[in-house]
Amino acid sequence: MIKRLFILMMLALMALIFVQLASNYTENTSLSKLGRYYVEEGPRELGAPNLVTAVVVTYRGLDTLGEVTVLFISAAGVGLLLRRTRRKDGSEDLEQGDRAEETSGTHKAASEIVETATELLLPMVMLFGIYVFLNGHLSPGGGFQGGAIIASGTMFLLLALPESHISRLLVALTESLSGFSYVVIGVLGVIMAGGFLDNRIMGLGTYGALFSAGAIPLIYTLVGLKVGFELSAVLDRFRKDDTGPV
Amino acid sequence: MSIIAELPLSLIVLCSGLGLVLIGLWGMLTQRNMIRMIIGFSLTDTGIHMVMVSIGYVTGGTAPIINAAVPMTEAINRVVDPVPSALVLTAIVIGLGVTAVMLSFAVRIYKARKTLMIDECTESRW
Numbered sequence: 001m002i003k004r005l006f007i008l009m010m011l012a013l014m015a016l017i018f019v020q021l022a023s024n025y026t027e028n029t030s031l032s033k034l035g036r037y038y039v040e041e042g043p044r045e046l047g048a049p050n051l052v053t054a055v056v057v058t059y060r061g062l063d064t065l066g067e068v069t070v071l072f073i074s075a076a077g078v079g080l081l082l083r084r085t086r087r088k089d090g091s092e093d094l095e096q097g098d099r100a101e102e103t104s105g106t107h108k109a110a111s112e113i114v115e116t117a118t119e120l121l122l123p124m125v126m127l128f129g130i131y132v133f134l135n136g137h138l139s140p141g142g143g144f145q146g147g148a149i150i151a152s153g154t155m156f157l158l159l160a161l162p163e164s165h166i167s168r169l170l171v172a173l174t175e176s177l178s179g180f181s182y183v184v185i186g187v188l189g190v191i192m193a194g195g196f197l198d199n200r201i202m203g204l205g206t207y208g209a210l211f212s213a214g215a216i217p218l219i220y221t222l223v224g225l226k227v228g229f230e231l232s233a234v235l236d237r238f239r240k241d242d243t244g245p246v
Numbered sequence: 247m248s249i250i251a252e253l254p255l256s257l258i259v260l261c262s263g264l265g266l267v268l269i270g271l272w273g274m275l276t277q278r279n280m281i282r283m284i285i286g287f288s289l290t291d292t293g294i295h296m297v298m299v300s301i302g303y304v305t306g307g308t309a310p311i312i313n314a315a316v317p318m319t320e321a322i323n324r325v326v327d328p329v330p331s332a333l334v335l336t337a338i339v340i341g342l343g344v345t346a347v348m349l350s351f352a353v354r355i356y357k358a359r360k361t362l363m364i365d366e367c368t369e370s371r372w
Contacts, residue, residue, distance in 0.1 A: 035327035051310035055332040074343030
């Protein structure tokens, strides 16, 4: 009871802070100094119409590298926590899993409607994901969003065809190669252009064209592949047969 | 009705975001089921994202994409601040990673103890 009161009191104080914040809030009528610089100079300097992409990939590129690293570590953490050991008969089991709770190994198949819809829609979902990360510098979207769409395609696949499995080797190879190339591009920026992850190591091209804005489409393609495969691997780890019936 | 219509758009987003933060905190502090606590965390996370986006809003602004719709000459008066949007993009991805790790911990604890109630995990109590 005391605990409840304490929690309520704390939340009330927090709400008081928030009310103060909200009551003193006035909407901005002009951009901040930094935002103004990015809007004025960004398109000219980097050749990217989408300024959020310009900030994420180039001006704050190091942050994005850190972000990709955090996502990688969390995917690795999920992999470690939900790891499976391969048994002699070839089936996989969660380590320390309770034998009595094991699933019999037969998956409940999805209905024919879901299976047919997946065959029809899956290529399009994947294509849309690729479209989103390739056009990250031109339109809303980018590597992380495109990667998430690709992972949603994987989710679709896992729902419709529970027997399908994702190749561990392919995931590991794609992830490490794209992460490595990302860092290499960053270092090339130091050697050939203004600094780490500078996108001007390649020509800026025609403003608004698909292959423009220097290395931004390349970086976002690598990020998209990495994020897509990482999230797919995470989804694969959370499958029901890995954790036993819940 | 007219009072709500006159409020600035970003203030509405800001207040909803702060409300979500409070709901999430309440959920994290009072719920004993781990999945519910994780849902509380997600709510707080989303609320913070909404607050950050609303801070970057400029009256009458649109997405900071400089093309035929928003020419470079008038961009400065017509777009929202790109910096908070970029920060929120980062925050969403980090939040996703943290949630995934928390959920896998919940799965492991469930495997070990056959319960999701935090009260059962007495050895880590202080």
